[in-house]
Amino acid sequence: MNDDVTIATAQQLIEFLGTFAFAISGIRHAAAKHFDWFGGYVCGIAVAIGGGTIRDVMLGATPFWMTNPIYIICTALALCMVILCSKRMERLQNAWFVFDTLGLALFTIAGIQKSLDYGQPFWVAIIMGCITGSAGGVIRDILLNNEPVILRKEIYAMASVAGGFVYWGLSELDVAIQLTALLSFVITCAIRFLAVRYHVSLPQLKTDDEINRVDNG
Amino acid sequence: MNDDVTIATAQQLIEFLGTFAFAISGIRHAAAKHFDWFGGYVCGIAVAIGGGTIRDVMLGATPFWMTNPIYIICTALALCMVILCSKRMERLQNAWFVFDTLGLALFTIAGIQKSLDYGQPFWVAIIMGCITGSAGGVIRDILLNNEPVILRKEIYAMASVAGGFVYWGLSELDVAIQLTALLSFVITCAIRFLAVRYHVSLPQLKTDDEINRVDNG
Amino acid sequence: MNDDVTIATAQQLIEFLGTFAFAISGIRHAAAKHFDWFGGYVCGIAVAIGGGTIRDVMLGATPFWMTNPIYIICTALALCMVILCSKRMERLQNAWFVFDTLGLALFTIAGIQKSLDYGQPFWVAIIMGCITGSAGGVIRDILLNNEPVILRKEIYAMASVAGGFVYWGLSELDVAIQLTALLSFVITCAIRFLAVRYHVSLPQLKTDDEINRVDNG
Numbered sequence: 001m002n003d004d005v006t007i008a009t010a011q012q013l014i015e016f017l018g019t020f021a022f023a024i025s026g027i028r029h030a031a032a033k034h035f036d037w038f039g040g041y042v043c044g045i046a047v048a049i050g051g052g053t054i055r056d057v058m059l060g061a062t063p064f065w066m067t068n069p070i071y072i073i074c075t076a077l078a079l080c081m082v083i084l085c086s087k088r089m090e091r092l093q094n095a096w097f098v099f100d101t102l103g104l105a106l107f108t109i110a111g112i113q114k115s116l117d118y119g120q121p122f123w124v125a126i127i128m129g130c131i132t133g134s135a136g137g138v139i140r141d142i143l144l145n146n147e148p149v150i151l152r153k154e155i156y157a158m159a160s161v162a163g164g165f166v167y168w169g170l171s172e173l174d175v176a177i178q179l180t181a182l183l184s185f186v187i188t189c190a191i192r193f194l195a196v197r198y199h200v201s202l203p204q205l206k207t208d209d210e211i212n213r214v215d216n217g
Numbered sequence: 218m219n220d221d222v223t224i225a226t227a228q229q230l231i232e233f234l235g236t237f238a239f240a241i242s243g244i245r246h247a248a249a250k251h252f253d254w255f256g257g258y259v260c261g262i263a264v265a266i267g268g269g270t271i272r273d274v275m276l277g278a279t280p281f282w283m284t285n286p287i288y289i290i291c292t293a294l295a296l297c298m299v300i301l302c303s304k305r306m307e308r309l310q311n312a313w314f315v316f317d318t319l320g321l322a323l324f325t326i327a328g329i330q331k332s333l334d335y336g337q338p339f340w341v342a343i344i345m346g347c348i349t350g351s352a353g354g355v356i357r358d359i360l361l362n363n364e365p366v367i368l369r370k371e372i373y374a375m376a377s378v379a380g381g382f383v384y385w386g387l388s389e390l391d392v393a394i395q396l397t398a399l400l401s402f403v404i405t406c407a408i409r410f411l412a413v414r415y416h417v418s419l420p421q422l423k424t425d426d427e428i429n430r431v432d433n434g
Numbered sequence: 435m436n437d438d439v440t441i442a443t444a445q446q447l448i449e450f451l452g453t454f455a456f457a458i459s460g461i462r463h464a465a466a467k468h469f470d471w472f473g474g475y476v477c478g479i480a481v482a483i484g485g486g487t488i489r490d491v492m493l494g495a496t497p498f499w500m501t502n503p504i505y506i507i508c509t510a511l512a513l514c515m516v517i518l519c520s521k522r523m524e525r526l527q528n529a530w531f532v533f534d535t536l537g538l539a540l541f542t543i544a545g546i547q548k549s550l551d552y553g554q555p556f557w558v559a560i561i562m563g564c565i566t567g568s569a570g571g572v573i574r575d576i577l578l579n580n581e582p583v584i585l586r587k588e589i590y591a592m593a594s595v596a597g598g599f600v601y602w603g604l605s606e607l608d609v610a611i612q613l614t615a616l617l618s619f620v621i622t623c624a625i626r627f628l629a630v631r632y633h634v635s636l637p638q639l640k641t642d643d644e645i646n647r648v649d650n651g
Binding site for chain 1: 461464465466467468469470471472473474476477487491494496497500503506516517520576577578579
């Protein structure tokens with residue numbers, strides 16, 4: 001009982017930190033493009049709730065942020081923080097990276113669990129977990145007129161997919177749900193941290209031109 | 218009774234003018250990028266129905282334009298007008314600006330009322346009003362590969378949000394629905410007109426680099 | 435009976451080839467922008483299932499790809515093919531063009547039929563057919579930060595719309611459903627092939643500047 005309360009509290013704390021870090025990510029990217037405060041807020045919201053909203057629309061559920069104003073408020077706090085102390089935030093780069101990764105891992109699991117609750121098969125749930133964690137960043141880049149960074153070079157969504165497969169595997173082995181979620185969470189974070197630490201990335205696609213150049217050169 | 222008919226007729230007229238002005242906005246932006254007729258039509262449609270469609274999908278409603286072909290037809294008329302008399306339209310800049318603002322205000326109220334009809338709380342309704350009025354312009358800029366102008370410098374969505382708060386406040390005070398809608402409409406238009414007239418805009422977000430430069434300079 | 439089986443098999447084969455060609459289109463465009471494997475996969479998926487997903491969300495249906503993993507698998511095969519033999523694929527340009535056109539025509543008909551099954555009127559069904567066939571390519575271009583090519587110069591979506599009108603006309607004349615679908619399919623393909631063969635395109639929209647220049651020059 002006590003454990004359950006601790007877990008729920010920890011989960012809420014991570015969810016708040018994750019949402020906050022996602023919102024910060026959107027707002028800081030908007031600042032780099034000289035968007036105004038409203039634009040910053042919209043980009044922050046897009047990262048914080050974009051993925052989950054796409055998931056919910058495809059599941060036929062009411063978008064999660066419409067049932068609780070905490071996400072709207074959390075993004076507003078993030079905006080105030082960027083406006084008031086953007087200089088001090090620079091020193092917190094590593095903290096944002098950690099929160100963002102925790103958010104990715106938590107949103108992935110939330111996406112998987114909600115999809116399973118809606119009766120979807122596991123392969124759909126893994127995709128939904130990936131969308132929940134990653135699609136917000138893609139929407140941010142589209143709003144900012146950038147090429148989406150997670151489609152070009154970062155191990156980000158793949159960490160989420162790997163965590164999803166771990167969740168699936170452990171579920172098939174009838175491991176307890178809490179341990180399953182915890183291990184999936186840890187794996188997602190670990191892959192993301194290690195990929196950034198050791199500059200691991202997926203190979204780029206080659207174009208026909210380059211292939212010819214390599215062959216002829 | 219007579220008053221109600223007058224109000225309904227006025228509302229339909231404004232809705233048609235607003236849809237038309239929104240479509241014109243999309244088509245003219247597409248023309249600036251040398252899109253073809255079909256691209257112009259798609260951009261016009263995106264502005265005219267994009268916001269309301271996102272709202273309806275999130276509310277779990279059938280998108281409004283699927284229940285009445287008037288929006289599709291109205292956009293086709295706008296396309297014909299741009300193709301046939303784009304030169305004469307230049308002189309109508311102010312008229313388009315006025316229609317566009319009327320459209321923003323009306324779409325905002327329509328979005329709020331539909332959300333309340335679907336049982337959403339007021340804070341969701343205000344967001345939906347803002348999405349109904351503003352999201353179409355963002356979709357247009359995404360299709361055109363521009364940075365969304367309302368996220369960078371214009372007081373546009375904020376006028377819609379302000380109108381939404383007025384609607385909320387008057388509803389709490391049990392003001393009659395028609396007066397509530399009218400005042401909300403007027404406030405939204407007034408803020409937009411005044412912001413453009415006096416070049417008022419929201420502050421831009423500062424990047425860390427700029428802050429450093431200011432500090433060191 | 436035998437005929438029905440043949441038709442169903444032919445339809446499945448075309449659907450698979452069309453999905454494959456759509457996925458290849460997304461992946462190759464991603465390669466031209468140096469996206470990584472994951473980015474290529476996402477762009478491939480976007481083209482293959484994007485249009486149908488938008489249609490299903492607007493119809494209030496569960497997105498089709500969530501009911502059958504074939505589309506996810508088909509895109510994965512397309513990704514492997516691009517990675518392993520992208521050089522040899524260059525020689526297949528014409529084959530991809532043919533498959534892509536077959537896919538456009540088939541997806542158009544699938545979109546029309548599903549919309550009619552959901553009780554939509556014909557004018558909505560034609561739009562949905564066009565969205566099913568064309569929207570994926572627009573999403574691809576948005577992800578790649580390009581101006582959508584089908585909005586600028588290509589006869590692509592218009593072939594789909596024309597096929598939709600043929601479907602409508604023949605249905606009104608009580609022509610058998612299979613013949614209706616077949617003729618609609620052929621017309622869509624024919625328009626696309628002829629437009630590319632004879633470099634036919636829609637007129638571009640003119641801007642006010644150009645009109646002035648022409649008038650003054």
